[in-house]
Amino acid sequence: MSLPSPSPRFVVRSTAGLIGSGLGLVIVLYLVADAVLRGQWQVALRWTPWLLGSLWVVFVLTAASRxxxxxxxxxxxxxxxxxxxxxxxxxxxxxxxxxxxxxxxxxxxxxxxxxxxxxxxxxxxxxxxxxxxxxxxxxxxxxxxxxxxxxxxxxxxxxxxDRATIVTGVVLAAMCVVSLAAPWG
Known part of the structure; x- marks a missing residue:
């Protein structure tokens, strides 16, 4: 059963959670870009799923609720x-x-x-x-x-x-498992 798509009159959500998630994303992008620019692809491939998974947890706990x-x-x-x-x-x-x-x-x-x-x-x-x-x-x-x-x-x-957020979490968890089992690093 799908929810109706209401036109919101007003929305309440954590601004601090959104800002924190955005800053976390900037930090993750910086760390991954730094590893790639240094030519350390193995580090980037090994750690990116874990960084994104941590960011997903922060988003769910601080910004997903509304x-x-x-x-x-x-x-x-x-x-x-x-x-x-x-x-x-x-x-x-x-x-x-x-x-x-x-x-x-x-x-x-x-x-x-x-x-x-x-x-x-x-x-x-x-x-x-x-x-x-x-x-x-x-x-x-x-x-x-x-x-x-x-x-x-x-x-x-x-x-x-919230199926979209759950699917994203499952995909990130699968990526973490693959990063552990992969031959690089």
């Missing part, structure tokens, strides 16, 4: 898992530890990409900004929930895997 809010519902991606939740399936929205969607079925979906405050620590200016952003997003969610045009109580959430 939240897309549309007029019809919400797409929540937590790492490799993707949830399509129509507004009719949402019973409540809770700002506890970030954003949690409580569904009519009793299931709860926590949004990893949603900004959260660190409990028990003194507030800094950055924490205050995060708190303000979280409050604004929660208000926007609640307004969408109240004013959703296509709310029907029979709507159900669908849960799938």
């Amino acid at each position: 939240l897309l809010v549309t007029d019809d519902g919400v797409v929540v991606q937590n790492y490799l898992r993707r949830h399509w939740v129509p507004w009719g399936a949402v019973r409540d929205i809770s700002p506890r530890h970030g954003l949690t969607l409580r569904l009519e079925t009793g299931q709860e979906i926590a949004c990893v990409a949603f900004p959260t405050l660190r409990p028990g620590l003194p507030l800094t200016r950055l924490d205050q900004y995060r708190g303000d952003a979280a409050r604004e997003l929660i208000i926007a969610f609640e307004q969408r929930l109240r004013h959703a045009p296509h709310v029907s109580s029979g709507s159900t959430a669908t849960h799938t895997w």
Whole structure:
């Protein structure tokens, strides 16, 4: 079953994760280019899959998670898992530890990409900004929930895997195995 392709009204994702993944890619490209320019093809062929695999892990942990809010519902991606939740399936929205969607079925979906405050620590200016952003997003969610045009109580959430990211990880893992078994180096 494929997810609907919603036109996002707003997207929440980690900017720091995207910047970190981009910087990691620049470093990987530099290291591989340096090995190739020095004529060390064996080093480049042996280490490139491992560097790219490490970068893939960093991307999944820091930048893959996101939240897309549309007029019809919400797409929540937590790492490799993707949830399509129509507004009719949402019973409540809770700002506890970030954003949690409580569904009519009793299931709860926590949004990893949603900004959260660190409990028990003194507030800094950055924490205050995060708190303000979280409050604004929660208000926007609640307004969408109240004013959703296509709310029907029979709507159900669908849960799938992010196939493209998983396939990329499997290909990189296979490349790592090949780099270990290859005769070079």
